[in-house]
Amino acid sequence: MTTEPGAGEFYPFVGVGPHPKPWPVGEQYDQELLELGDKRNVLDEYRYWTVAAIVADLNTKRNPLHIAVENWKHDLNIGSLIRTANAFNVAGIHIVGKRDWNRRGAMVTDRYMNVQHHPTVTEFAEWAKTNKLAIIGIDNIDVSKRLENRPLPRECVLFFGQEGSGMSDEAVSVCEVVLAINQYGSTRSINASAAGAIAMYAWGLQHLSPKDSDNNISQG
Numbered sequence: 001m002t003t004e005p006g007a008g009e010f011y012p013f014v015g016v017g018p019h020p021k022p023w024p025v026g027e028q029y030d031q032e033l034l035e036l037g038d039k040r041n042v043l044d045e046y047r048y049w050t051v052a053a054i055v056a057d058l059n060t061k062r063n064p065l066h067i068a069v070e071n072w073k074h075d076l077n078i079g080s081l082i083r084t085a086n087a088f089n090v091a092g093i094h095i096v097g098k099r100d101w102n103r104r105g106a107m108v109t110d111r112y113m114n115v116q117h118h119p120t121v122t123e124f125a126e127w128a129k130t131n132k133l134a135i136i137g138i139d140n141i142d143v144s145k146r147l148e149n150r151p152l153p154r155e156c157v158l159f160f161g162q163e164g165s166g167m168s169d170e171a172v173s174v175c176e177v178v179l180a181i182n183q184y185g186s187t188r189s190i191n192a193s194a195a196g197a198i199a200m201y202a203w204g205l206q207h208l209s210p211k212d213s214d215n216n217i218s219q220g
Protein backbone atom coordinates (compact mmCIF):
# COMPACT_ATOMS: atom_id res chain seq x y z
CA MET A 1 0.00 0.00 0.00
CA THR A 2 1.34 3.42 -0.90
CA THR A 3 -0.36 6.58 0.23
CA GLU A 4 -0.13 10.17 -0.81
CA PRO A 5 2.80 12.13 0.59
CA GLY A 6 2.04 14.21 3.66
CA ALA A 7 2.71 17.92 4.02
CA GLY A 8 6.33 18.73 3.27
CA GLU A 9 7.03 15.36 1.63
CA PHE A 10 7.94 14.79 -1.95
CA TYR A 11 7.45 12.02 -4.48
CA PRO A 12 8.48 9.23 -4.66
CA PHE A 13 6.78 8.45 -1.35
CA VAL A 14 7.32 4.95 0.00
CA GLY A 15 5.24 3.47 2.76
CA VAL A 16 2.30 4.86 4.68
CA GLY A 17 1.60 8.07 6.54
CA PRO A 18 0.33 8.53 10.10
CA HIS A 19 -2.33 5.96 11.04
CA PRO A 20 -5.83 7.49 11.19
CA LYS A 21 -7.46 7.46 14.62
CA PRO A 22 -8.63 5.29 16.32
CA TRP A 23 -5.30 3.47 16.40
CA PRO A 24 -5.18 -0.33 16.37
CA VAL A 25 -4.42 -1.87 19.73
CA GLY A 26 -1.81 -4.54 20.33
CA GLU A 27 1.72 -5.02 21.62
CA GLN A 28 3.02 -5.35 18.06
CA TYR A 29 2.31 -1.71 17.28
CA ASP A 30 4.97 0.96 17.46
CA GLN A 31 3.40 4.16 18.79
CA GLU A 32 5.90 6.37 16.98
CA LEU A 33 5.22 4.72 13.63
CA LEU A 34 1.46 5.05 14.20
CA GLU A 35 1.95 8.73 14.86
CA LEU A 36 4.50 9.61 12.18
CA GLY A 37 3.94 7.00 9.48
CA ASP A 38 5.90 3.92 8.42
CA LYS A 39 8.35 4.38 5.54
CA ARG A 40 10.08 1.02 5.92
CA ASN A 41 10.31 -1.54 3.12
CA VAL A 42 8.04 -4.07 4.84
CA LEU A 43 4.96 -6.05 3.81
CA ASP A 44 1.62 -4.35 4.37
CA GLU A 45 0.78 -6.85 7.11
CA TYR A 46 3.78 -5.55 9.13
CA ARG A 47 2.96 -1.88 8.74
CA TYR A 48 3.34 0.01 12.04
CA TRP A 49 4.78 -3.09 13.79
CA THR A 50 7.88 -2.88 15.96
CA VAL A 51 11.01 -4.61 14.59
CA ALA A 52 10.88 -7.03 17.55
CA ALA A 53 7.28 -8.01 16.71
CA ILE A 54 8.16 -8.57 13.04
CA VAL A 55 11.17 -10.72 13.98
CA ALA A 56 9.05 -12.74 16.42
CA ASP A 57 6.47 -13.38 13.71
CA LEU A 58 9.12 -14.28 11.09
CA ASN A 59 10.70 -16.66 13.61
CA THR A 60 7.48 -18.67 13.68
CA LYS A 61 7.78 -19.40 9.94
CA ARG A 62 11.46 -19.46 9.00
CA ASN A 63 12.34 -21.78 6.11
CA PRO A 64 14.88 -24.53 6.83
CA LEU A 65 17.44 -23.00 4.48
CA HIS A 66 20.63 -21.27 5.66
CA ILE A 67 22.90 -18.96 3.71
CA ALA A 68 26.64 -18.63 4.31
CA VAL A 69 29.11 -16.31 2.66
CA GLU A 70 32.86 -15.87 2.91
CA ASN A 71 33.79 -12.39 4.09
CA TRP A 72 37.49 -11.66 3.76
CA LYS A 73 37.37 -8.41 1.78
CA HIS A 74 34.27 -6.49 2.94
CA ASP A 75 32.48 -7.45 -0.29
CA LEU A 76 29.62 -5.11 -1.21
CA ASN A 77 27.54 -8.06 -2.43
CA ILE A 78 26.98 -9.48 1.03
CA GLY A 79 24.35 -6.92 1.99
CA SER A 80 22.30 -7.55 -1.06
CA LEU A 81 22.64 -11.33 -0.61
CA ILE A 82 21.22 -10.84 2.88
CA ARG A 83 18.33 -8.77 1.58
CA THR A 84 17.38 -11.67 -0.71
CA ALA A 85 17.82 -14.12 2.18
CA ASN A 86 15.30 -12.01 4.10
CA ALA A 87 12.85 -12.27 1.19
CA PHE A 88 13.14 -16.06 1.41
CA ASN A 89 12.86 -15.89 5.23
CA VAL A 90 15.82 -18.23 5.66
CA ALA A 91 16.52 -19.70 9.09
CA GLY A 92 19.98 -18.20 9.38
CA ILE A 93 22.69 -16.17 7.69
CA HIS A 94 26.32 -17.04 8.35
CA ILE A 95 29.20 -14.64 7.87
CA VAL A 96 32.40 -16.65 7.57
CA GLY A 97 35.66 -14.75 8.07
CA LYS A 98 35.76 -11.12 9.17
CA ARG A 99 33.07 -10.11 11.64
CA ASP A 100 32.34 -6.72 10.05
CA TRP A 101 30.52 -7.09 6.78
CA ASN A 102 29.46 -4.48 4.25
CA ARG A 103 25.89 -3.58 5.24
CA ARG A 104 25.16 -1.14 2.44
CA GLY A 105 23.14 -3.40 0.16
CA ALA A 106 21.18 -4.96 3.03
CA MET A 107 18.96 -1.86 3.44
CA VAL A 108 18.56 -2.84 7.13
CA THR A 109 16.88 -6.14 6.21
CA ASP A 110 19.48 -7.90 8.41
CA ARG A 111 17.68 -6.51 11.49
CA TYR A 112 14.92 -9.03 10.84
CA MET A 113 17.27 -11.99 10.40
CA ASN A 114 19.34 -14.33 12.56
CA VAL A 115 22.89 -13.44 11.57
CA GLN A 116 25.72 -15.54 12.98
CA HIS A 117 29.47 -15.00 12.65
CA HIS A 118 32.04 -17.79 12.26
CA PRO A 119 35.67 -16.55 12.28
CA THR A 120 36.96 -19.53 10.29
CA VAL A 121 35.70 -22.01 7.72
CA THR A 122 36.48 -24.82 10.18
CA GLU A 123 34.25 -23.31 12.86
CA PHE A 124 31.46 -22.80 10.34
CA ALA A 125 31.77 -26.44 9.17
CA GLU A 126 31.61 -27.65 12.78
CA TRP A 127 28.47 -25.62 13.33
CA ALA A 128 26.87 -27.16 10.21
CA LYS A 129 27.87 -30.67 11.32
CA THR A 130 26.42 -30.14 14.80
CA ASN A 131 23.19 -28.95 13.22
CA LYS A 132 23.14 -31.81 10.70
CA LEU A 133 23.08 -29.45 7.72
CA ALA A 134 24.65 -30.30 4.38
CA ILE A 135 26.89 -27.53 3.07
CA ILE A 136 26.20 -26.91 -0.61
CA GLY A 137 28.78 -24.67 -2.27
CA ILE A 138 27.60 -22.32 -4.99
CA ASP A 139 30.37 -21.43 -7.42
CA ASN A 140 31.46 -22.14 -10.97
CA ILE A 141 34.76 -23.91 -10.51
CA ASP A 142 36.34 -27.07 -11.94
CA VAL A 143 34.66 -29.47 -9.52
CA SER A 144 31.20 -27.90 -9.87
CA LYS A 145 28.15 -29.79 -11.00
CA ARG A 146 25.13 -28.10 -12.55
CA LEU A 147 22.60 -26.46 -10.25
CA GLU A 148 19.92 -26.78 -12.92
CA ASN A 149 17.56 -29.72 -12.30
CA ARG A 150 19.56 -30.88 -9.31
CA PRO A 151 17.59 -31.90 -6.20
CA LEU A 152 18.62 -29.76 -3.24
CA PRO A 153 18.26 -30.94 0.36
CA ARG A 154 15.35 -29.31 2.18
CA GLU A 155 17.57 -28.55 5.16
CA CYS A 156 20.92 -27.22 4.02
CA VAL A 157 23.32 -24.27 3.90
CA LEU A 158 24.11 -22.64 0.58
CA PHE A 159 27.70 -21.39 0.81
CA PHE A 160 28.87 -18.51 -1.42
CA GLY A 161 32.26 -17.04 -2.19
CA GLN A 162 33.08 -13.41 -2.67
CA GLU A 163 33.69 -11.03 -5.52
CA GLY A 164 36.98 -11.60 -7.31
CA SER A 165 38.43 -14.65 -5.64
CA GLY A 166 35.24 -16.71 -5.31
CA MET A 167 35.17 -19.58 -2.80
CA SER A 168 38.45 -20.31 -1.03
CA ASP A 169 39.93 -23.81 -1.35
CA GLU A 170 39.18 -24.37 2.32
CA ALA A 171 35.53 -23.41 1.79
CA VAL A 172 35.26 -25.78 -1.16
CA SER A 173 36.76 -28.58 0.94
CA VAL A 174 33.91 -28.48 3.49
CA CYS A 175 31.16 -28.69 0.86
CA GLU A 176 29.21 -31.85 0.11
CA VAL A 177 28.98 -30.64 -3.48
CA VAL A 178 29.60 -27.37 -5.34
CA LEU A 179 26.95 -26.28 -7.82
CA ALA A 180 27.28 -23.88 -10.73
CA ILE A 181 24.62 -21.73 -12.37
CA ASN A 182 24.85 -22.15 -16.11
CA GLN A 183 25.94 -19.06 -18.05
CA TYR A 184 25.59 -18.29 -21.73
CA GLY A 185 27.61 -15.12 -22.38
CA SER A 186 31.23 -13.99 -22.09
CA THR A 187 31.54 -13.00 -18.43
CA ARG A 188 33.33 -15.52 -16.17
CA SER A 189 30.77 -15.15 -13.44
CA ILE A 190 27.82 -13.21 -12.12
CA ASN A 191 28.09 -11.41 -8.80
CA ALA A 192 27.55 -13.29 -5.56
CA SER A 193 24.27 -11.55 -4.75
CA ALA A 194 22.82 -12.43 -8.17
CA ALA A 195 24.04 -16.02 -7.75
CA GLY A 196 22.45 -16.04 -4.30
CA ALA A 197 19.09 -14.92 -5.66
CA ILE A 198 19.14 -17.62 -8.34
CA ALA A 199 20.21 -20.37 -5.94
CA MET A 200 17.63 -19.42 -3.29
CA TYR A 201 14.94 -19.29 -5.95
CA ALA A 202 16.02 -22.74 -7.23
CA TRP A 203 15.79 -24.08 -3.66
CA GLY A 204 12.38 -22.41 -3.23
CA LEU A 205 11.01 -23.98 -6.41
CA GLN A 206 11.75 -27.37 -4.88
CA HIS A 207 10.68 -26.78 -1.29
CA LEU A 208 8.24 -23.87 -1.01
CA SER A 209 4.65 -23.64 -2.17
CA PRO A 210 3.87 -20.05 -3.05
CA LYS A 211 0.30 -18.95 -2.40
CA ASP A 212 -1.43 -16.02 -4.05
CA SER A 213 -1.82 -14.57 -0.58
CA ASP A 214 1.98 -14.33 -0.14
CA ASN A 215 3.64 -10.94 -0.49
CA ASN A 216 0.41 -9.08 -1.15
CA ILE A 217 0.23 -10.60 -4.63
CA SER A 218 -3.31 -10.49 -5.89
CA GLN A 219 -4.86 -13.35 -7.80
CA GLY A 220 -4.74 -13.09 -11.53
Ligand SMILES: C[S@@+](CC[C@H](N)C(=O)[O-])C[C@H]1O[C@@H](n2cnc3c(N)ncnc32)[C@H](O)[C@@H]1O
Binding pocket: 138, 139, 140, 141, 159, 160, 161, 162, 163, 164, 165, 166, 167, 179, 180, 181, 182, 183, 188, 189, 190, 191, 192, 193, 195
Ligand atom coordinates in the same frame (compact mmCIF):
# COMPACT_ATOMS: atom_id res chain seq x y z
C1 LIG B 1 32.36 -13.07 -8.88
S1 LIG B 1 32.23 -14.74 -8.42
C2 LIG B 1 33.94 -15.21 -8.45
C3 LIG B 1 34.47 -16.54 -8.74
C4 LIG B 1 34.34 -17.32 -9.99
N1 LIG B 1 34.54 -18.74 -9.66
C5 LIG B 1 35.29 -16.96 -11.14
O1 LIG B 1 35.88 -17.87 -11.71
O2 LIG B 1 35.43 -15.81 -11.49
C6 LIG B 1 31.76 -14.56 -6.73
C7 LIG B 1 30.81 -15.59 -6.16
O3 LIG B 1 29.58 -15.50 -6.86
C8 LIG B 1 28.99 -16.80 -6.98
N2 LIG B 1 28.87 -17.09 -8.43
C9 LIG B 1 29.13 -16.26 -9.44
N3 LIG B 1 28.84 -16.81 -10.62
C10 LIG B 1 28.36 -18.05 -10.35
C11 LIG B 1 27.87 -19.13 -11.17
N4 LIG B 1 27.79 -19.04 -12.48
N5 LIG B 1 27.48 -20.24 -10.54
C12 LIG B 1 27.50 -20.34 -9.20
N6 LIG B 1 27.96 -19.37 -8.39
C13 LIG B 1 28.37 -18.24 -8.94
C14 LIG B 1 29.93 -17.74 -6.26
O4 LIG B 1 29.47 -17.94 -4.93
C15 LIG B 1 31.26 -17.01 -6.29
O5 LIG B 1 32.11 -17.44 -5.27
